Amino acid sequence: MTLQKTGFFSCPTQVRFGVNAIDGLRDILGDGGWRNVLCVVDPALVDSKIMTRIAAVAEAAGVTLTQFSEIDPEPKDKSVVAGAALCQTQKSEAIIALGGGSAIDVAKTIGILATNGGVVADLEGVDRFSIAPLPLIAIPSTAGTGSEVSGAAVITDTARNVKMAIRHARFGPAMHAILDPLAISTVPAHVAVHAGVDAFVHAFESYLSKLANPWSDAVNLHAMRLISENIRPYVANRENTQAALGMQNGSALAALSFGTTGLGNVHCMAMVLGSRYPVPHGLANAVCLPHAARFNLIANPARFGDVARVMGMNVRGVPEREAAQMGLDAIGTLCDDLSVPKRLRDLDVTEDSLDTMAKHAFQLNYNRWNPRHTTEADFISMFRSAY
Structure with missing residues (x-):
């Protein structure tokens, strides 16, 4: 953790969680006093339980x-425009x-346009x-993005x-989130893997972020513990x-x-x-994870040792560098157990695109948060390692 003069941490979202937590929706609707509500639903869930x-x-x-x-698998501005029009028509x-x-x-984003006007690009x-x-009442059907509580879209x-990326720490998060296992019980295995590894990342x-603080540390360590303990049985049986x-x-x-902390490479x-x-x-996160993690290890080996510990490794009395390597190994084992593809070529990525992707990655300037300063050449090396 980087010592800071000041820091902050907030959670504007009221979260309800548990079996049959969905029944709490009635109280939320009643307290809100709303009569016309737009339901933005993934097309695969229109006829779901x-x-x-x-x-x-x-x-x-x-x-x-x-x-x-x-809604497309990767959300597009055209969906937002169509949804905002319907939202306005239905009041x-x-x-x-x-x-x-x-x-x-x-x-x-529909909710933002409904009150602020303008266009998505603004x-x-x-x-x-x-x-x-x-x-907004968010009911996630995957355990991955965490968009229901994050301030970003x-x-x-x-x-x-x-x-x-559209970010607002105060107005970005949903007002309410409902986490009910019923909502994620029919997720295909490969989607469960991709979403779960995304959450771990x-x-x-x-x-590992340079902006990590005591509050984020507590949350992230427990999050990694929960995910690493549960992702394998969840992928094996979504009705668990x-x-x-x-x-x-x-x-x-x-x-x-x-x-608050930003992400990394x-x-x-x-x-x-x-x-x-x-x-x-x-x-994409799952395939890149082992390679970017290996690059970052030397920046903060003590934190990699913490990762090993919360992932179930016994690091008591183990030298710092060895414990850090155990953290990296635990990540690799997790990806192997979940049958994550090992190489970008397995995703039909072509070698001639690697240098261009590295250039664009460097231009995104994640050096603001990533624990190890990363040059364009470093990104080339990581993409080639992943390839």
């Missing part, structure tokens, strides 16, 4: 629910988001809007073909409610702090990779 429960709870609360499901007073990070990020950056968005600008990179709830809580905890590489190739964000 959890969507049926949401509709029933809304009906019992006297709420008119309008569904919007025009929606609040939004429910059911889905993974894509659905929640689209819902966040929102790129930090604190680019000043009016609170429509109230990532939307693809289709005109420029780049991913825009959030906690891992936030813990204990493992599912552990993953949901770990994912949400991991997302609480990276808005893994996410930097994954963002560039996902912009150039049709590779899901979580999968």
